[in-house]
Ligand code: HEC
Ligand code: HEC
Ligand code: HEC
């Protein structure tokens with residue numbers, strides 16, 4: 383007799399005879415209900431904890447699949463060992479010609495198909511949710527908390543805080559996603575066994591060439607003209623005097639629809655490509671630059687005084703050679719405080735707050751918590767001894783300043799990852815410490831016919847006023863006739 387119940391019993395009998403199948407079946411029976419319940423809770427958004435999601439999608443999910451694989455392997459091995467002799471072609475032919483039996487078999491096939499489809503659908507949901515979860519900024523930024531904290535904190539404070547990590551870090555195609563999951567496993571391993579570098583190393587070659595990534599959202603070939611820029615700073619005097627630098631930045635364009643490429647975004651035109659050779663991994667020491675025009679001609683600039691024998695690696699210039707810190711922006715202590723004072727997080731009315739906060743946050747601290755406590759203690763002590771009347775009457779002002787200074791520190795310094803004030807990640811967008819643009823625009827890269835990559839101060843910006851009291855710029859703006 384070919385009964386449904388009979389089949390299940392036979393199956394159970396086989397499972398009990400094969401250790402692999404038995405282990406698989408027990409694992410599955412235990413794990414599957416938990417998986418089902420957890421996925422249900424997660425899809426409802428019940429628990430907002432990355433470890434919970436990780437537990438479901440990277441542990442429970444794969445273990446359930448492993449259980450099924452064990453089960454299948456056990457069964458297949460049985461089949462090889464003689465089961466095939468029982469369920470032969472003749473056997474099925476005989477069963478199917480009997481109408482009563484074939485009705486039963488059909489029902490069995492329908493039921494099995496229904497349950498298997500339901501199960502596959504469920505697996506699809508688990509796999510998809512697992513994929514989305516491991517792609518989320520929350521997972522990337524918080525799962526390996528200490529390791530990613532610097533990047534996550536700077537990301538959240540950046541103009542890209544609404545862009546997901548994967549939009550920049552992972553090429554959006556099957557190849558990119560697969561590669562990312564594999565490197566992700568490697569990183570998980572490095573985190574687990576504590577073998578990662580502190581700080582993490584850049585440049586990340588996997589991000590290059592970046593034009594496709596950034597140009598999903600930005601089209602610099604369509605930029606044009608100059609941009610009026612203000613830089614607000616505060617002096618370390620009693621009044622925390624507000625100063626400003628104002629300039630026109632020659633943003634320019636990569637050239638489009640008949641417009642010639644010009645200004646700062648001239649570098650990334652369709653009409654030419656720039657290559658450079660650097661002798662160090664950080665790509666700071668540039669000894670050769672080649673400008674290749676679309677018509678095949680090229681201009682080569684050599685660093686003067688460098689022998690041809692020096693080993694160098696060639697790179698194609700793209701967005702990241704200037705925008706290497708579009709998101710993970712680590713500021714110097716001075717600039718970090720200027721931002722906080724300008725935003726009102728640190729009250730400028732508090733005498734000498736710029737000077738004192740700068741002294742407090744610039745010291746080296748062992749960890750984030752002791753930095754927090756000591757910054758507060760130092761500022762309180764200083765105001766107690768120098769402005770006793772103030773710290774009593776205007777306590778809230780001082781408390782606000784303390785919290786602003788602590789933030790300036792904690793948004794830029796991560797002692798656990800060995801990231802101290804700007805020592806690790808420098809921005810190339812200007813020419814701080816003679817890097818950035820000045821890696822090439824330093825007057826020492828010269829072509830055979832004597833052309834120099836210029837460091838003329840008016841090449842990239844027109845400085846309208848430099849470090850003047852902010853009031854005078856406000857007055858200047860107000861005096862412009864409308
Ligand atoms: C707007 C694009 C963008 C976004 C969004 C972004 N990154 Fe980055 N990330 C970069 C660039 C550019 C670099 C530096 C690349 C270089 O110089 O090689 C970088 C570098 C890193 C590094 C290497 C260490 C370092 O600071 O240089 C890590 C780790 C990192 N990002 C993690 C993240 C995480 C986690 C998120 C989301 C919370 C994220 N990134 C979001 C563009 C982005
Ligand atoms: C998924 C879309 C997206 C991607 C990809 C992206 N950006 Fe952005 N970018 C934005 C948004 C949104 C803003 C904020 C615009 C605003 O605030 O006006 C922004 C702002 C900027 C700014 C202006 C920052 C400022 O201070 O005003 C720069 C520069 C920039 N992005 C460069 C880059 C670079 C370089 C890349 C590639 C590594 C990149 N972006 C990738 C969406 C994106
Ligand atoms: C030669 C250096 C350089 C290259 C290459 C470069 N940029 Fe810029 N870009 C700048 C500078 C300098 C600014 C203005 C400073 C700022 O906004 O911080 C700027 C400004 C921007 C802005 C803000 C524009 C605005 O009006 O506020 C965006 C967006 C941007 N770049 C995107 C890109 C993208 C995308 C690429 C690559 C396709 C790219 N840039 C290549 C130097 C460069």
Ligand code: HEC
Nearest residue numbers: 644645646648658704810811818819821822833835841842
């Ligand atoms: C890898 C080398 C390199 C780097 C880095 C670089 N440039 Fe250039 N830049 C060049 C070369 C080469 C030229 C063309 C010089 C010439 O035509 O003689 C150029 C030309 C320019 C021009 C003139 C474009 C025109 O209108 O013809 C501007 C403006 C400019 N760069 C701005 C910048 C800024 C701003 C930065 C930094 C954010 C920067 N460059 C970084 C190589 C570089």
Ligand code: HEC
Nearest residue numbers: 613627811812813819823836837838839840841842843848
């Ligand atoms: C190759 C392009 C380029 C050249 C050449 C250049 N600059 Fe700049 N400069 C920049 C860019 C880009 C910035 C950054 C703007 C920003 O912060 O967004 C900048 C910023 C500045 C600032 C404001 C920075 C601050 O934080 O106070 C000053 C001042 C300045 N430049 C002066 C000069 C002087 C003086 C020269 C001539 C020796 C010069 N620059 C040559 C591109 C250039």
